[in-house]
Amino acid sequence: MKKYAVIVAGGSGVRMGGPVPKQFLLLRGKPVLWYTLNTFLAAYADLSIVLVAPADHAETCRELIDSTVAAQRIQMVAGGDTRFHSVRNGLAVIQEEAVIFVHDGVRCLVSTPLIHRCYEAALRSGSAIPVVGSRDSVRLVTAAGSEAIDRSRVKLVQTPQTFLSKILIPAYQAEYRPEFTDEATVVEAAGHTVYLTEGEPDNIKITLPADLLIAERLLQGA
Amino acid sequence: MKKYAVIVAGGSGVRMGGPVPKQFLLLRGKPVLWYTLNTFLAAYADLSIVLVAPADHAETCRELIDSTVAAQRIQMVAGGDTRFHSVRNGLAVIQEEAVIFVHDGVRCLVSTPLIHRCYEAALRSGSAIPVVGSRDSVRLVTAAGSEAIDRSRVKLVQTPQTFLSKILIPAYQAEYRPEFTDEATVVEAAGHTVYLTEGEPDNIKITLPADLLIAERLLQGA
Numbered sequence: 001m002k003k004y005a006v007i008v009a010g011g012s013g014v015r016m017g018g019p020v021p022k023q024f025l026l027l028r029g030k031p032v033l034w035y036t037l038n039t040f041l042a043a044y045a046d047l048s049i050v051l052v053a054p055a056d057h058a059e060t061c062r063e064l065i066d067s068t069v070a071a072q073r074i075q076m077v078a079g080g081d082t083r084f085h086s087v088r089n090g091l092a093v094i095q096e097e098a099v100i101f102v103h104d105g106v107r108c109l110v111s112t113p114l115i116h117r118c119y120e121a122a123l124r125s126g127s128a129i130p131v132v133g134s135r136d137s138v139r140l141v142t143a144a145g146s147e148a149i150d151r152s153r154v155k156l157v158q159t160p161q162t163f164l165s166k167i168l169i170p171a172y173q174a175e176y177r178p179e180f181t182d183e184a185t186v187v188e189a190a191g192h193t194v195y196l197t198e199g200e201p202d203n204i205k206i207t208l209p210a211d212l213l214i215a216e217r218l219l220q221g222a
Numbered sequence: 223m224k225k226y227a228v229i230v231a232g233g234s235g236v237r238m239g240g241p242v243p244k245q246f247l248l249l250r251g252k253p254v255l256w257y258t259l260n261t262f263l264a265a266y267a268d269l270s271i272v273l274v275a276p277a278d279h280a281e282t283c284r285e286l287i288d289s290t291v292a293a294q295r296i297q298m299v300a301g302g303d304t305r306f307h308s309v310r311n312g313l314a315v316i317q318e319e320a321v322i323f324v325h326d327g328v329r330c331l332v333s334t335p336l337i338h339r340c341y342e343a344a345l346r347s348g349s350a351i352p353v354v355g356s357r358d359s360v361r362l363v364t365a366a367g368s369e370a371i372d373r374s375r376v377k378l379v380q381t382p383q384t385f386l387s388k389i390l391i392p393a394y395q396a397e398y399r400p401e402f403t404d405e406a407t408v409v410e411a412a413g414h415t416v417y418l419t420e421g422e423p424d425n426i427k428i429t430l431p432a433d434l435l436i437a438e439r440l441l442q443g444a
Contacts, residue, residue, distance in 0.1 A: 129361075131361060134378060135427055135429055136378040136380060136427065137378075137379035137403055137404045137407075138376060138377070138378060138379065139351075139353060139377045139379055139406070139418070140371070140375050140376060140377070141374075141375045141376075141377060141418075142375075145416070145417070145418075146377065146416070146418055147410075148401070148403075148404075148406065148407050148410070149362070150401070151403060152363075153362050153363045153364075154360060154361075154362060154363075154376075155360070155361045155362070155363060155368065156356060156358040156359075156360060157359035157360065157361055158358065179370070181359055181370075181373060182359045184359070184361070184370065185359075185370045188369075188370070193366075193367055194367070194368070195367070196361070196367075196368055201430055201432065202432060205357055208423055210423065210424060210436065210439075210440060213436065213440070214432065214435065214436045214439070217432070217435040217436070217439065
């Protein structure tokens with residue numbers, strides 16, 4: 001089936017403490033987002049990318065697209081106020097039946113096997129949400145303080161969150177709600193069950209300066 | 223008040239894929255655990271360490287202790303079957319009123335300010351559990367599949383989990399239960415409330431090969 005990757009690169013990057021949004025920070029001389037785009041382009045020859053970019057960085061994104069291995073398979077759309085609105089903007093350009101990956105632009109270490117696994121699982125079940133276990137104990141903040149949660153039941157959610165278009169696109173017709181923090185919650189609100197699949201420890205989000213160092217080392221094939 | 227750090231170094235290290243337990247892996251030429259011990263020794267002049275070590279690595283631990291900045295402030299006890307039993311073995315040698323830090327030997331990037339913060343907070347409230355927020359969305363596995371949890375309420379628990387001895391030591395008189403995965407759960411089971419304090423993003427557990435790389439770079443003062 002046709003594949004689309006909606007890659008969300010709308011973050012403001014404030015947590016990195018610098019004026020450059022995280023997705024444009026350089027990793028071995030190339031922007032973080034460049035790695036993300038090329039990995040998806042290489043995963044399937046019939047995959048198209050919808051890059052959801054911050055409006056004030058359209059120029060940078062355009063140049064970045066032109067530097068990838070298959071710029072003609074990438075189109076750019078403007079980001080929205082929230083992740084929900086950004087993804088909705090991205091989905092708006094998809095007009096055919098497809099498997100859709102929704103991916104964080106700053107998860108530049110996503111692997112081809114993970115993309116393939118999500119695709120196969122979404123084709124079978126309608127959705128594939130990559131998750132990893134927590135290495136730390138987990139507590140939930142409550143009105144009275146906090147309480148322990150059984151760590152073996154806790155899953156940390158990664159991307160690409162992957163869906164059949166016939167499930168994902170109608171779900172995004174919903175009115176925005178604050179609890180729509182990722183695609184899985186939107187699809188569940190539309191009445192669907194979502195299915196988890198095994199993510200990857202290295203598939204980290206670049207959100208802190210230390211993450212750039214990690215990514216650099218992992219890319220060096222360590 | 224007198225300070226003790228019970229440092230748990232009883233892991234088997236199987237997840238690193240090698241025969242060397244994680245706490246003995248080298249980071250810039252020194253074992254992971256060496257950094258942990260020295261940071262605690264340097265934090266307070268009147269701090270003593272109880273190192274809970276795997277019985278079959280007593281020799282290695284002895285040499286490691288001798289290579290620290292204040293070996294005379296470290297005593298070694300044998301580990302138990304579970305973390306609970308290891309910590310209980312460590313507490314058994316503490317005979318005076320104190321603030322007790324219980325720390326993972328493999329969290330070698332713990333900072334002096336975090337140790338000081340936990341001490342002050344435990345002195346005030348009886349306990350201090352360092353936690354950080356989750357950067358990923360979080361789901362809870364349920365009988366029916368999984369459900370989203372409000373990420374802002376989820377806290378990932380680090381160490382040093384810090385307590386007044388008069389709270390911690392009696393709590394460890396309990397019978398072991400499988401839900402005793404950390405010290406906070408043991409203290410809660412004894413009827414106490416535990417108090418959270420802000421942890422540190424860099425205070426990671428060395429459990430995967432990639433973590434060693436991260437730690438190496440962070441130590442380089444990046």
